[in-house]
Amino acid sequence: MKTVYVDNNATTRVDQQVIDEMMPCFTEYYGNPSSMHRKGGEAGNILKLARERVAKTLNAQPDEILFTSCGTESNNSAIRAALKAQPTKKHIVTTMVEHPAVKSLCESLDKEGYRTTYLPVDGKGRLNMAAFEASLTPDTAIVSVMWANNETGTIFPIRDIARRVKEKGILFHTDAVQAVGKIPVDAQDIPFDMLSLSGHKLHAPKGVGALYVRSGFKFSPFLIGGHQEHGKRGGTENIGSIVALGKACELALDHMDEENVRVKQLRDKLEAGLLARIPKCFVNGDLANRLPNTSSISFEFIEGEAILLMMNEFGICASSGSACTSGSLEPSHVLRAMGIPFTAAHGTIRFSLCRYNTEDEVDYIIEKLPAVIKRLRDMSPFWKED
Numbered sequence: 001m002k003t004v005y006v007d008n009n010a011t012t013r014v015d016q017q018v019i020d021e022m023m024p025c026f027t028e029y030y031g032n033p034s035s036m037h038r039k040g041g042e043a044g045n046i047l048k049l050a051r052e053r054v055a056k057t058l059n060a061q062p063d064e065i066l067f068t069s070c071g072t073e074s075n076n077s078a079i080r081a082a083l084k085a086q087p088t089k090k091h092i093v094t095t096m097v098e099h100p101a102v103k104s105l106c107e108s109l110d111k112e113g114y115r116t117t118y119l120p121v122d123g124k125g126r127l128n129m130a131a132f133e134a135s136l137t138p139d140t141a142i143v144s145v146m147w148a149n150n151e152t153g154t155i156f157p158i159r160d161i162a163r164r165v166k167e168k169g170i171l172f173h174t175d176a177v178q179a180v181g182k183i184p185v186d187a188q189d190i191p192f193d194m195l196s197l198s199g200h201k202l203h204a205p206k207g208v209g210a211l212y213v214r215s216g217f218k219f220s221p222f223l224i225g226g227h228q229e230h231g232k233r234g235g236t237e238n239i240g241s242i243v244a245l246g247k248a249c250e251l252a253l254d255h256m257d258e259e260n261v262r263v264k265q266l267r268d269k270l271e272a273g274l275l276a277r278i279p280k281c282f283v284n285g286d287l288a289n290r291l292p293n294t295s296s297i298s299f300e301f302i303e304g305e306a307i308l309l310m311m312n313e314f315g316i317c318a319s320s321g322s323a324c325t326s327g328s329l330e331p332s333h334v335l336r337a338m339g340i341p342f343t344a345a346h347g348t349i350r351f352s353l354c355r356y357n358t359e360d361e362v363d364y365i366i367e368k369l370p371a372v373i374k375r376l377r378d379m380s381p382f383w384k385e386d
């Protein structure tokens, strides 16, 4: 059966070139990079190359890159390290629309005696800059603001935010898990102190990530153990996945410009096609500042999960804007923070494209989805066409 995968903000297919570079790590370069012998040396060399490739993608220095197991670990490590470095400061600033890898961590820190300000957004998902400005206090240990939102694709003004935070002498971290590989990220241009990224969002495997740590910052490890990663993270390096992440970063950097134009055209065609054929639906997010691959569309008066199940029958894989919490279907915290009415938030679908999607696939979604929406609305007691 035909499969159309448009859920790339959830995870991506691993690129064949990435797999090809990764495989010899299991059979040939299987040494432990900490070992003194030649096998250790070989592994150390490919680890070095991977670090250089990730650094180049961020326009950073290789020794500013620390490999982790995922974006979640990178976020946890960054925020905890900032708090540990400034034990007298108890205030954190973040946003209401962060991924749980930051949001739930801050909620947990609030229970440990910290105080977090969760900055609001407007109806388009844009950050309230007055609230941001007012939130910075002498007690603020760290500001953590995501680069691009995983649900709507909205891009925050990270340059302005980072510069303002640095003017106040506060540490700044950004969760760039959805940005790296999709849009340019430049450590020389934007003064973030720490930045998180994740392999499986950019065609590397799951279970590998990285944290950029600006040189000069006294970083304390989250995982305490051996002296790996220049003493910043204990644990033998996952060489195969790290090599994969390095290659995936290199490919993303080399092809970013042309891929973004192509993917954006496909995304825009998908949106225009659906909006023209389906009444009472709209696109969420800051349409002027969005990731080129992401489209969050609300179809009013029906359930996103029902749409997903019926699309699945046609082999279309996307995701909904709801999170199934303790048996009740709650719209996502992102859509709620944006004030999207419940009747629309419940029926929200996120389409996220990538370099493998084709125009035929977009045409297929445009052909199949209107009938799915009509069928569900015909069954809905809330739907009336006016």
Ligand code: PLP
Pocket (backbone or CB within 6 Å): 009, 010, 069, 070, 071, 072, 073, 099, 101, 146, 148, 149, 150, 175, 177, 178, 198, 199, 200, 209
């Ligand atoms: N941050 C954002 C914005 C994400 O979209 C995700 C994953 O969806 C994460 C963090 C977590 O990354 P990982 O799955 O590598 O832990």
